[in-house]
Amino acid sequence: MNSLKKLIMMCLFIGIVVPTEAKDYQMTMFGIKSDGVTMNTRSIQKAIDFIHENGGGRLVFTVGRYLTGSIHLKSNVTIHLGEGAVLVGSTNPYDYDMELNAWYGLILANKQENIAITGKGVIDGCGRELANNFINQVYAGVIKDKLQLGRVANRPKLIYFRECKNVEVKGVTLMNPAFWTQTYDQCEHLLIDGITVHSRAYWNNDGMDIVDCNGALIQNCYVDATDDAICLKSHSADAICQNVEVRNNIACSSASGIKFGTASNGGFKDIKIINNTVFDTFRSAITIQAVDGGLVENIVVDSLRSINTGNPIYLVVGERREGHRSRMDNVRISNLYAEVPATKPDAGYVYEGPTEDNPRNISPSGIIGLADNKITNVTIENVEIVYPGGGNPFYAKVGLNELNKVPEMPKAYPEFSQHKELPAWGFYIRHVDGVTFKNVKLKALKKDYRPAIVLDDVHNGIFSKIKVSEPDAGKKDKIYLYKSTGIKK
Amino acid sequence: MNTNKLLVSVVGLLFMVATLSAKDYQVSMFGIKSDGVTLNTRSIQRAVDYISEQGGGRLIFYVGRYLTGSIELKSNVTIRIEEGAALVAVPSVYDYKGVEGCNAIIYAKGQQHIGIGGKGIIEGRADAVRASVEDQLKKGHIQGTTSDYLPALICMEDCENVKIEQVTLQNAGNTAEVYKNCRHVTVDKVVVNAGACDQKAVSVSGCDGLEMTDCYFNQLVEPLQSDGTSRNLSFTNCLTSEGKNITIEK
Numbered sequence: 001m002n003s004l005k006k007l008i009m010m011c012l013f014i015g016i017v018v019p020t021e022a023k024d025y026q027m028t029m030f031g032i033k034s035d036g037v038t039m040n041t042r043s044i045q046k047a048i049d050f051i052h053e054n055g056g057g058r059l060v061f062t063v064g065r066y067l068t069g070s071i072h073l074k075s076n077v078t079i080h081l082g083e084g085a086v087l088v089g090s091t092n093p094y095d096y097d098m099e100l101n102a103w104y105g106l107i108l109a110n111k112q113e114n115i116a117i118t119g120k121g122v123i124d125g126c127g128r129e130l131a132n133n134f135i136n137q138v139y140a141g142v143i144k145d146k147l148q149l150g151r152v153a154n155r156p157k158l159i160y161f162r163e164c165k166n167v168e169v170k171g172v173t174l175m176n177p178a179f180w181t182q183t184y185d186q187c188e189h190l191l192i193d194g195i196t197v198h199s200r201a202y203w204n205n206d207g208m209d210i211v212d213c214n215g216a217l218i219q220n221c222y223v224d225a226t227d228d229a230i231c232l233k234s235h236s237a238d239a240i241c242q243n244v245e246v247r248n249n250i251a252c253s254s255a256s257g258i259k260f261g262t263a264s265n266g267g268f269k270d271i272k273i274i275n276n277t278v279f280d281t282f283r284s285a286i287t288i289q290a291v292d293g294g295l296v297e298n299i300v301v302d303s304l305r306s307i308n309t310g311n312p313i314y315l316v317v318g319e320r321r322e323g324h325r326s327r328m329d330n331v332r333i334s335n336l337y338a339e340v341p342a343t344k345p346d347a348g349y350v351y352e353g354p355t356e357d358n359p360r361n362i363s364p365s366g367i368i369g370l371a372d373n374k375i376t377n378v379t380i381e382n383v384e385i386v387y388p389g390g391g392n393p394f395y396a397k398v399g400l401n402e403l404n405k406v407p408e409m410p411k412a413y414p415e416f417s418q419h420k421e422l423p424a425w426g427f428y429i430r431h432v433d434g435v436t437f438k439n440v441k442l443k444a445l446k447k448d449y450r451p452a453i454v455l456d457d458v459h460n461g462i463f464s465k466i467k468v469s470e471p472d473a474g475k476k477d478k479i480y481l482y483k484s485t486g487i488k489k
Numbered sequence: 490m491n492t493n494k495l496l497v498s499v500v501g502l503l504f505m506v507a508t509l510s511a512k513d514y515q516v517s518m519f520g521i522k523s524d525g526v527t528l529n530t531r532s533i534q535r536a537v538d539y540i541s542e543q544g545g546g547r548l549i550f551y552v553g554r555y556l557t558g559s560i561e562l563k564s565n566v567t568i569r570i571e572e573g574a575a576l577v578a579v580p581s582v583y584d585y586k587g588v589e590g591c592n593a594i595i596y597a598k599g600q601q602h603i604g605i606g607g608k609g610i611i612e613g614r615a616d617a618v619r620a621s622v623e624d625q626l627k628k629g630h631i632q633g634t635t636s637d638y639l640p641a642l643i644c645m646e647d648c649e650n651v652k653i654e655q656v657t658l659q660n661a662g663n664t665a666e667v668y669k670n671c672r673h674v675t676v677d678k679v680v681v682n683a684g685a686c687d688q689k690a691v692s693v694s695g696c697d698g699l700e701m702t703d704c705y706f707n708q709l710v711e712p713l714q715s716d717g718t719s720r721n722l723s724f725t726n727c728l729t730s731e732g733k734n735i736t737i738e739k
Contacts, residue, residue: 031625039527039579094534137520
C-alpha cells in the first residue's frame with residue numbers, strides 16, 4: 001500500500017516535471033533546409049507556431065546556413081543557434097514584415113512571454129545588399145521613401161521585440177543588419193548576455209536599443225556599430241526606461257559608445273552603467289540626453305574606460321519641441337579613465353562618423369543645461385582624463401571674455417560637438433545647480449589656449465582634489481568661474 | 490472651329506487609348522529573380538498588389554525559372570508568362586496557402602478582370618511537393634490527407650471576367666485548374682500536361698459562363714470534373730491525348 005502510494009506520488013511528480021521541461025525540436029523536423037538558398041521563412045514560422053502550441057521548447061539549428069525572411073517568435077519558444085549555424089536574412093525587402101505598422105524586423109515578437117535566442121550561432125542580416133535593394137525599389141517607384149540622406153529611412157532590424165516579458169538573448173553573434181541591430185521596446189525582464197554585435201554593413205546601425213524597458217541586464221557583450229553602440233531610448237512620453245544595468249561590456253562606434261537618447265520622451269530612471277569599456281569611438285563614451293521632455297534621474301556610471309574616443313562625458317538638457325521640458329537630476333559618474341585622441345578616433349571605419357561642427361579645437365567634456373532648466377546634482381568622482389590639448393586660438397576661439405558667444409541650443413540635435421568651439425579643454429559646465437567634482441585629474445599633453453574647466457551659470461558646487469596638468473600653462477586659472485555662485489574650490 | 494473639334498476628339502481618343510491599354514511591368518522591376526533558386530513569392534505578390542493599386546496591367550515574366558509559393562491575383566492584373574519562362578512551384582508545403590479555401594500556386598478570390606497568359610509554363614513539381622506534404626503529415630505537424638495539401642496550379646473563386654490563355658500547365662499535384670462560382674471565364678489554347686496522373690485537369694462548380702476553346706489535355710483520364718451546378722459552359726475543340734472531345738455531357 002505504501003509503495004503503491006509512493007509510486008502514485010512518483011508518477012504525479014514526473015507528470016508535473018516533464019511538461020515544464022523545455023523540449024528540443026531539431027529544425028530538420030519541419031523541413032527547414034540548411035543549404036543557404038532555400039527560403040525557410042514559412043517552415044521556420046510553422047516550427048515556431050507548432051512548438052508554441054505544444055507547450056514550448058527550443059527550435060534547434062545545427063551547422064548550416066538558414067535563409068529566411070521575417071519570422072514571428074511566440075511565447076515559450078527559444079530559437080537556439082548552435083555553433084556554426086547561421087540564420088541568414090533575405091536580401092529581398094518584400095520578405096520582411098512590420099510590427100506595429102512601424103518597424104521591419106527579421107525576428108519579431110509582440111506581447112509574447114518567455115522568449116529567447118540562444119547559442120553560439122550567428123544571425124547575419126546581409127544588410128548592405130538588403131539596404132541597396134530597398135533603394136532600388138524606391139527608384140523603381142514601388143517603395144515610397146524620400147531617400148533622405150541617401151538611404152531608406154525604415155530598414156529591417158535583426159530583432160524587434162515589443163511589450164514582451166522574460167526575454168533572453170544569449171551568446172549569439174548578430175551581424176550585418178541593414179538598420180539598428182536590435183530593439184527591445186517596452187519589454188520587462190530582459191537579459192542580454194554575452195552577445196557579439198558586428199554592425200558595420202550599413203550606416204545609422206545602432207548596436208542595441210533598449211527602449212522604455214523595465215528591468216534589463218545587458219552584460220558581457222561586445223558591440224561594434226556604425227551608430228550608437230549601446231543605446232537607451234525612450235520613444236513614448238507615457239513610458240520610461242528604468243531599472244536597467246549595463247555591465248562588463250566593450251563597445252566601439254562611429255557615433256557614441258553608451259548613449260541615453262536621443263529619443264528621450266518619457267525618460268530614464270534608476271540606470272547603472274558599470275565596468276564598461278568604450279574604444280575607437282567617434283563621439284562620446286557616455287552621453288546622457290534629456291531633450292524631449294522626459295525625466296532623467298538616479299543614473300550611476302562607474303568604472304568606465306574610454307580609450308581613443310572623441311569625448312568622455314556629455315550630459316545635456318534641451319527642449320527640441322517647445323513646451324516639452326525635460327529634467328535631469330542626480331547623475332553620478334565615478335572611476336572613469338579616458339584618453340582623447342587628437343585625430344579622428346573612428347578613422348578606417350567603412351562608414352565613418354561625419355566630420356562636423358568645425359572649426360573647433362578638441363572638445364571638452366560637457367555638462368550643459370538650459371538657462372531656465374538647469375541640470376541638478378551631478379557628481380564626478382575619481383576621474384582621470386588625458387586630452388591632447390593643443391587648442392589653437394587662430395583656428396577657433398571662444399575667449400574667457402566672450403563666454404556669451406557660446407550658443408544656447410535647446411532645439412538642436414544634441415552631440416558633444418554641437419556648440420563648435422568651447423572655452424575649456426577639460427570640462428565645460430553651464431546651467432547646473434549642484435555639482436561635485438572630487439579627485440578629478442585632467443591632463444593636457446600639449447599647451448592649450450583655454451583653461452581646464454569653465455563654469456558658466458553654475459551654482460552650489462564643490463571642487464576638491466582637482467589636479468590639472470598642462471605643459472607651459474603659466475599662471476592661467478585651472479577653473480574659471482562666470483556668473484556662478486556658491487562654488488567651493 | 491473644325492480644327493478645335495478635331496483636336497478635342499484626337500485628345501479624347503488618345504486619352505481613351507491610354508486608359509484602355511493595360512500597362513506592362515517587367516518582373517525585374519520588382520527584384521523578382523529568374524534563377525530558379527530564389528523564392529519569389531513575396532516579390533511577385535508585391536508586384537501584383539502594386540499593379541492592382543496602380544489601376545491594373547500585365548506582370549511580364551521573360552525567359553527563366555521563377556520559384557514561387559502561393560500568390561494571390563488581384564483585380565485588373567494579368568500574369569503573362571512568356572515563352573521560355575516558367576513559374577515553378579517551391580516544394581515546401583508551408584509556402585502554400587494551405588487547406589482553407591483556394592489552395593493553388595495562383596489563386597484569386599472575388600477579383601475582376603484578371604488573367605494568366607503567355608506561352609510559358611506553370612510547373613507544379615507534384616513529386617517534390619507531395620514529398621514535403623507526406624513528410625510533414627508523417628511527423629504530425631499537419632493533419633489530414635495528402636491531397637488536402639497539394640496545391641492546384643490555378644484556382645479562381647467568386648471572380649468575374651477571367652481569361653486564361655496559351656499557358657502550359659504541368660505536373661500539378663492536384664487539379665490543374667479550379668473555377669468556383671465564377672462568371673465569364675474564358676480558357677483558350679491552354680495545354681495541361683498531366684501524364685499518367687489520375688487527377689482531373691479542370692474542376693468547375695457554380696460557374697455562370699465558362700468558355701473553353703482549343704485546349705489540349707495530355708492525360709489518360711477524363712479531364713473535366715463538373716458537379717452540375719454550373720450554367721452556360723461551352724467546350725470547343727478541347728481534346729484529350731486520345732483525341733476525344735471533352736463535353737459537359739459524360
